[in-house]
Amino acid sequence: MTTWELFTNGFGVLMDPYTLLMVVFAIIVGTIFGALPGVSATMAVALGLPFTYSMQPIPAIVFLVAVYCSSITGGSITAILFKIPGVPSSAPTTFDGYPMAQRGEAGKALGIALGSSAIGGLVSALAMLTLSPQLTQAALSFSPSDIFAITFMGLSILTCLDSKNILRTLISGLLGLLLACVGQDPMYAVQRLTFGSPELIAGLEMIPVLIGIFAVTEVLKQTKKRDKLSADESNASVNTKMPSWREWWGIKWLLARCSVIGTIIGILPGAGATIASFLCYSTETKLSKHPEKFGTGIIDGIAASETANNAATGGAMVPLLSLGIPGGNAAAVMMSALVLKGVQLGPLLLVNQPQYLSATFASMVVTNILMVIVAIAIAKVFAQILAVPYSYLGPIIIMLAIIGSYATNMSIADVKIMAIAGVIGLAISACHFNSAALILGLVLGVICEGNFSRAYTISRANLVNMFSRPVAGTLMVISLILLIWPILSQMFRKNKD
Amino acid sequence: MFELICNVLLWLGLLYAYFFNVLEAPIPDRTARNPYTLKPDVWPKAIIILLLICIAINIFNIIRKNRNNPDFSFASMFNINVKRWIGMALIIASSFVLEPLGYMATCFLVLFLYGLLLGQTHVIRLLIFSVVITFVLYIVFSVLLSVNLPRGTIPAMRNFSLYVESIVATVKSAIGM
Numbered sequence: 001m002t003t004w005e006l007f008t009n010g011f012g013v014l015m016d017p018y019t020l021l022m023v024v025f026a027i028i029v030g031t032i033f034g035a036l037p038g039v040s041a042t043m044a045v046a047l048g049l050p051f052t053y054s055m056q057p058i059p060a061i062v063f064l065v066a067v068y069c070s071s072i073t074g075g076s077i078t079a080i081l082f083k084i085p086g087v088p089s090s091a092p093t094t095f096d097g098y099p100m101a102q103r104g105e106a107g108k109a110l111g112i113a114l115g116s117s118a119i120g121g122l123v124s125a126l127a128m129l130t131l132s133p134q135l136t137q138a139a140l141s142f143s144p145s146d147i148f149a150i151t152f153m154g155l156s157i158l159t160c161l162d163s164k165n166i167l168r169t170l171i172s173g174l175l176g177l178l179l180a181c182v183g184q185d186p187m188y189a190v191q192r193l194t195f196g197s198p199e200l201i202a203g204l205e206m207i208p209v210l211i212g213i214f215a216v217t218e219v220l221k222q223t224k225k226r227d228k229l230s231a232d233e234s235n236a237s238v239n240t241k242m243p244s245w246r247e248w249w250g251i252k253w254l255l256a257r258c259s260v261i262g263t264i265i266g267i268l269p270g271a272g273a274t275i276a277s278f279l280c281y282s283t284e285t286k287l288s289k290h291p292e293k294f295g296t297g298i299i300d301g302i303a304a305s306e307t308a309n310n311a312a313t314g315g316a317m318v319p320l321l322s323l324g325i326p327g328g329n330a331a332a333v334m335m336s337a338l339v340l341k342g343v344q345l346g347p348l349l350l351v352n353q354p355q356y357l358s359a360t361f362a363s364m365v366v367t368n369i370l371m372v373i374v375a376i377a378i379a380k381v382f383a384q385i386l387a388v389p390y391s392y393l394g395p396i397i398i399m400l401a402i403i404g405s406y407a408t409n410m411s412i413a414d415v416k417i418m419a420i421a422g423v424i425g426l427a428i429s430a431c432h433f434n435s436a437a438l439i440l441g442l443v444l445g446v447i448c449e450g451n452f453s454r455a456y457t458i459s460r461a462n463l464v465n466m467f468s469r470p471v472a473g474t475l476m477v478i479s480l481i482l483l484i485w486p487i488l489s490q491m492f493r494k495n496k497d
Numbered sequence: 498m499f500e501l502i503c504n505v506l507l508w509l510g511l512l513y514a515y516f517f518n519v520l521e522a523p524i525p526d527r528t529a530r531n532p533y534t535l536k537p538d539v540w541p542k543a544i545i546i547l548l549l550i551c552i553a554i555n556i557f558n559i560i561r562k563n564r565n566n567p568d569f570s571f572a573s574m575f576n577i578n579v580k581r582w583i584g585m586a587l588i589i590a591s592s593f594v595l596e597p598l599g600y601m602a603t604c605f606l607v608l609f610l611y612g613l614l615l616g617q618t619h620v621i622r623l624l625i626f627s628v629v630i631t632f633v634l635y636i637v638f639s640v641l642l643s644v645n646l647p648r649g650t651i652p653a654m655r656n657f658s659l660y661v662e663s664i665v666a667t668v669k670s671a672i673g674m
Binding site for chain 2 (some may be wrong): 033036167168170171175177178181185187188190191192193194195196216219220222223224255350389390391392394395396398399400402403406408412415416418419420422423426427430431432451453454456460461464
C-alpha cells in the first residue's frame with residue numbers, strides 16, 4: 001500500500017461517525033487527565049483502557065492514540081495557570097508559561113502552547129506515516145554513548161538558564177544530578193544515599209518532586225498577609241487567544257527544529273516526551289538571540305517545550321508500529337491493548353494490517369487539530385478557578401499536590417517526598433539557587449548515569465573509544481562548547497570591564 | 498545570612514555523605530573484580546566533589562559580597578515570616594497524618610486550616626467549602642479515576658471512609674455505573 005493510500009484510507013476510517021465521536025470523547029478525557037497533577041500520560045492511557053474492551057480494533061486504536069496525544073497537551077494547562085505541570089514533560093512550560101500568566105497573559109500563553117502542540121503533533125504524525133521504517137532503523141542504531149551525549153547536551157543548558165548566576169545554577173543542576181543517584185544504582189542495584197530510609201530505596205519519584213518544587217513552593221511563597229491575588233496576577237478573565245501570524249512567523253524555525261528533535265527523541269527507546277521538551281528548551285535557549293529572556297515569560301520557551309513533547313508522541317508510535325518496540329511507558333500500555341485486539345505490531349503490520357497504521361495516523365492528525373478547540377474550552381473552565389480568593393485556591397492546590405503525589409504509586413512516602421521537596425524548593429529560592437536547573441538535573445540524571453555506565457562497559461573503560469562514534473563525539477564537543485562558552489564569555493566581559 | 502548558613506550546612510552535609518552514605522551496601526564481588534565496569538560510587542562521588550568545590554566558591558563569594566553589609570548578621574535570621582513557617586509545618590504534618598487519619602479528615606483539615614492561615618475570616622463559609630471540596634476531590638479521584646485514596650488506620654476514620662464508600666457504591670449501583 002502506498003503512502004497516499006494509507007493517507008486516504010486513514011481519513012476514510014475517521015469518517016465513521018462512531019469513530020469520530022470516540023476521538024472527541026478521548027480528547028476530552030485525555031486533556032482533563034493530562035491537566036490533573038499526578039495523572040501522567042501513561043496513567044491516562046491506562047485509565048482509558050477499560051473503555052476500549054468492548055470496541056472494535058480501529059476505534060480502540062483511535063481512542064487510545066487520542067487519549068495519549070491530548071494528555072500530553074493537557075499537562076500544559078495547569079503548568080501555565082498554576083505552575084503545576086500536569087505531566088512531567090510540561091515542566092519546562094512552567095518556566096515561561098507561569099511568568100506570562102502572572103503578567104496577565106495566560107490566554108496568550110495557552111494559545112501558543114496549544115498551537116505549538118498541534119504543530120509538533122502533526123509533523124510527527126506525518127513523519128510516522130512516511131518515514132517509519134527508516135527512522136526506526138536510524139534510532140535503533142543509537143548506542144548508549146550516543147544517548148548519553150544527547151542527554152548531556154540537554155544538561156549543557158545549565159550555564160544558560162541564568163546568565164547572572166552561573167555558579168548557583170551549576171550548583172542547582174549538580175544537586176539535581178545527585179538527587180537522581182538516590183536509591184539503587186541503575187546497573188548493579190547497590191543502595192546509595194538513602195540515609196537508611198527504606199522509602200528511598202526505589203529512588204526519588206519524579207512527579208512528587210516536581211509537584212513539591214513547583215506547586216507547593218509557590219503556595220508557600222504566597223502565604224503572606226493577603227487574601228486575594230492582585231489584579232495583575234489574577235488570570236480569572238483568561239480568554240485563550242492565538243498569537244498573531246507575525247508572532248507565529250517569528251518562531252517558524254523554532255517550531256521546525258523542535259518538531260524534528262521531538263520526533264527523533266520520541267523514537268529513541270527509553271527517552272520520550274520529558275527529555276524531548278527539556279532538550280528542545282535548552283537548544284532554543286542556546287540558539288536564541290535573546291537567551292536572557294528565557295524563563296521570564298516569552299512565547300519561544302513555551303513553544304519549544306510544547307512542540308517537542310507533542311512531537312515525541314508521534315515519534316513513540318514509530319518503533320511501536322513498525323518494530324513492536326514501545327518507545328516509552330505510555331506506548332507500552334498501548335501495545336498491550338493493541339495486542340489484545342489482535343493487532344500484529346512489527347514489520348508485518350504494513351503488509352497484513354495496513355488499516356491500523358492508517359487509523360493511527362488519521363487519529364493523530366484529527367486529534368491534534370480538534371485538541372486545540374477542546375483544550376481551549378477546558379482551559380477556560382480551569383481558569384475560572386483562579387477567580388476564587390487565594391485563601392480557597394491555595395489549600396485546593398495543596399490538596400491536589402497531596403493527591404497527585406499519592407496517586408502516582410499509591411504511596412504515602414511519595415506524599416512525604418512532595419512535602420519535603422516543597423520546603424526545599426522554598427530554601428532553594430531563598431538561597432537564589434535555580435529550581436529549574438535542579439529539576440533538569442533530576443530528570444536527566446538517571447538516563448545520563450545509566451547510559452554512561454553502559455557505554456563505559458561496552459567501550460571496555462576507554463573514554464576515547466566511548467566517544468569515537470560520530471554522533472556521540474560530535475554531540476559531546478558541541479555540548480562542551482555550549483557548557484563552557486557562557487562561563488568564558490562572562491570572564492572575558494569582566495576582564496574587559 | 499540565611500543563604501550563607503544554608504550553603505555551609507549543605508557543604509557539611511555533602512562532606513558527610515561523601516564519606517558515609519554514597520554506598521550503603523557492599524559492591525557485588527563480580528562487579529568489584531571487573532575492571533571494565535563503572536563502580537556504583539564513582540558517579541555520585543564525582544558529582545559530590547564538583548558540588549563541594551562549587552559551594553565552597555559560592556560561600557567565599559557570599560562572604561566577600563556582604564563584607565560591608567550591615568544587615569548581614571545573625572539577628573537578620575530572625576526576620577522571618579511566621580505564617581510561612583506555619584504553612585511549612587502544616588504541609589509536612591499533613592503528609593504524616595495522611596496514613597493514620599485517611600484522606601477525608603486530612604483533606605478537610607488542610608483545606609480548613611490553610612484557609613485560615615491565608616487569611617480567610619468567614620469561618621462558616623470556610624467550613625462548608627472544606628466539606629464540599631473534600632467530597633468533590635473524592636468523587637473526581639476515587640470514583641471517576643479509581644485512585645484508592647487512603648482510608649486511615651485509626652478505626653473511627655477508617656469506619657467513616659468505609660461508610661462513605663458504601664454510600665458511593667449504593668449510588669453507583671442505583672444509577673447503573
